[in-house]
Amino acid sequence: MKFKISQSYLEATARQRIGFIVDKGSFKEIAPPSEKPASPHLDMFNIPKSFGDGVIIGEAEINGRPVSILAQEGKFMGGAFGEVHSARITGLLRRSLNTKPDAVVCLWDSGGVRLQEANAGEIGVTEIMGAIFDLKATGIPVIAAVGGSCGCFGGAGIITGCCDYVIASEEARIGISGPEVIETTMGVDAFDSRDRALVWRTTGGKNRYLFGFVKELVENCPEEFRSAICSAMAKSFKYSLKNLEAMQEHLQERADKFGSMDNTFDIWKEMGFNSPEAIPEMTVAELKSTVQAGGEK
Amino acid sequence: MILKELLGKLFPAGYELKTDGSIVTGTAVCSGEKIALIGTTDHSLIGIEEIMKLSKSFLEIIKNNPQMPILMLVDNDGQRMALREELLGLPQYIGHLASVQDFARRNGHKVISLIYGNAIAGGFIAFGMEVQTRIYAVEGANPSVMNLPAISRVTKLPLEKLEELSKTIPVFTPGCSNFYKMGGLIEIWKDDLAKCLSSAFADYSNNDSRAELGFERGGRTETSKTINAIINA
Numbered sequence: 001m002k003f004k005i006s007q008s009y010l011e012a013t014a015r016q017r018i019g020f021i022v023d024k025g026s027f028k029e030i031a032p033p034s035e036k037p038a039s040p041h042l043d044m045f046n047i048p049k050s051f052g053d054g055v056i057i058g059e060a061e062i063n064g065r066p067v068s069i070l071a072q073e074g075k076f077m078g079g080a081f082g083e084v085h086s087a088r089i090t091g092l093l094r095r096s097l098n099t100k101p102d103a104v105v106c107l108w109d110s111g112g113v114r115l116q117e118a119n120a121g122e123i124g125v126t127e128i129m130g131a132i133f134d135l136k137a138t139g140i141p142v143i144a145a146v147g148g149s150c151g152c153f154g155g156a157g158i159i160t161g162c163c164d165y166v167i168a169s170e171e172a173r174i175g176i177s178g179p180e181v182i183e184t185t186m187g188v189d190a191f192d193s194r195d196r197a198l199v200w201r202t203t204g205g206k207n208r209y210l211f212g213f214v215k216e217l218v219e220n221c222p223e224e225f226r227s228a229i230c231s232a233m234a235k236s237f238k239y240s241l242k243n244l245e246a247m248q249e250h251l252q253e254r255a256d257k258f259g260s261m262d263n264t265f266d267i268w269k270e271m272g273f274n275s276p277e278a279i280p281e282m283t284v285a286e287l288k289s290t291v292q293a294g295g296e297k
Numbered sequence: 298m299i300l301k302e303l304l305g306k307l308f309p310a311g312y313e314l315k316t317d318g319s320i321v322t323g324t325a326v327c328s329g330e331k332i333a334l335i336g337t338t339d340h341s342l343i344g345i346e347e348i349m350k351l352s353k354s355f356l357e358i359i360k361n362n363p364q365m366p367i368l369m370l371v372d373n374d375g376q377r378m379a380l381r382e383e384l385l386g387l388p389q390y391i392g393h394l395a396s397v398q399d400f401a402r403r404n405g406h407k408v409i410s411l412i413y414g415n416a417i418a419g420g421f422i423a424f425g426m427e428v429q430t431r432i433y434a435v436e437g438a439n440p441s442v443m444n445l446p447a448i449s450r451v452t453k454l455p456l457e458k459l460e461e462l463s464k465t466i467p468v469f470t471p472g473c474s475n476f477y478k479m480g481g482l483i484e485i486w487k488d489d490l491a492k493c494l495s496s497a498f499a500d501y502s503n504n505d506s507r508a509e510l511g512f513e514r515g516g517r518t519e520t521s522k523t524i525n526a527i528i529n530a
Binding site (some may be wrong): 030031035037040041043045057059062083084086087088090091092094095098113116117118119120121122123124125126127129130133137152154155157158160161162163174175176177179181182184185186190191202203207208211213239241244245247248251252254255258259261262263265267 | 331338345346349352353356359376378379380381382383384385386387388389390392393395396397399400403404418419421422423426427431442443448451452454462464467468469470475476479480481482505507508511516517518519520521523524525526527528530
């Protein structure tokens with residue numbers, strides 16, 4: 001059974017994705033085209049610039065509730081964090097501390113730090129993380145959605161790991177070091193990047209969902225992303241010592257239980273799935289019903 | 298600088314240190330106040346095990362020693378690049394380690410990060426940079442995102458061109474002086490490290506002023522004005 005796909009979230013642009021998620025006509029972009037800065041660091045490399053430096057930011061409503069929203073454009077330099085790109089995101093997050101929306105919705109799609117601006121991008125990533133923690137401490141939920149072709153790698157992966165709630169499609173790959181980087185650095189025996197099935201199984205949304213990193217798995221379908229964001233907005237999150245201690249225990253348990261395994265099939269088997277090799281072919285609905293029927297999540 | 302030499306200079310009156318693989322924890326006295334030490338040695342890689350030990354140390358201090366200042370001793374060669382770390386979900390582990398550092402800071406612990414060796418890429422973000430403002434380095438330390446040959450490989454930009462640009466452009470070039478210009482380091486410490494440390498704790502602030510520092514020093518001219526324009530839009 002294959003899910004009927006109306007439109008593809010994966011292939012949409014950043015602007016289209018915002019259109020999918022927010023109430024019709026409610027999006028107010030911050031910094032209109034005439035005021036949108038571009039990167040000052042790309043001319044020296046003869047790289048074309050983009051107004052807004054590859055990220056759209058603004059305010060909107062979802063089911064009538066106010067949100068701040070951003071969308072990275074993966075088609076511009078892989079959605080990478082350059083100086084202006086990062087500053088625009090930090091600006092929106094810090095602004096949200098004052099405007100106090102019901103949620104901050106982040107549509108991430110990024111390969112990580114932009115190497116042409118590596119130092120600015122790296123510092124920028126941590127400025128974003130700091131602003132996310134400020135929001136969490138204030139009780140404003142930070143919701144991440146991942147389903148673009150760049151996934152979330154490097155600094156983008158880490159930022160996703162700081163958000164309150166992560167929604168992803170199976171196509172969303174989330175990691176730190178891309179398989180090509182691992183292979184180049186550590187050798188093909190460490191990670192064969194040509195084995196695309198291995199790459200997808202390892203970093204793809206299903207594995208992240210089964211481990212509980214991704215809280216809600218959706219099909220590559222705009223309506224499902226929107227409805228998952230609506231459900232996430234009904235939840236509350238507490239940034240507390242108790243929750244951090246619980247997370248410490250959870251992550252330690254995961255490492256103890258699965259840390260000796262070198263592929264997802266062994267891990268999924270250990271989680272309680274009788275036919276782990278069937279998981280890559282399952283629809284999201286099939287996977288969820290298998291999880292409910294007894295496979296561990 | 299090796300850890301023993303660094304600690305000798307920081308704490309001439311002595312310190313206590315436990316070593317567990319490449320992770321160190323301990324205590325020392327700075328300006329008459331007891332402080333906690335959490336760090337890594339020997340250009341450690343930051344993988345799952347290292348993260349779990351580091352985050353556990355932070356949580357224990359938050360729980361058992363309220364308000365105790367914390368000095369992070371930073372020396373790492375980046376995140377551990379391995380299939381295993383990626384399988385288990387390294388981003389979530391690093392996010393957790395960043396959260397506990399943030400939580401300590403937010404709950405009355407002064408947290409200072411001191412780079413005394415390398416601090417590279419995801420390892421730098423995980424352990425070194427996520428204390429927002431209070432990041433220092435001793436002279437000769439090496440903060441870096443990626444070395445120039447690797448940047449050249451990934452971006453397909455010619456190495457000669459990167460090397461030429463790196464002489465004057467701090468935005469992509471590794472090293473203390475470049476991170477300083479970007480506002481990514483508050484100060485580079487040269488002499489009398491003990492005195493530098495006690496002034497750093499005395500001047501402590503939780504505000505993230507790195508964008509303003511980057512502007513003043515000419516390395517990041519766009520960040521602070523972009524952030525402020527959006528806040529005030």
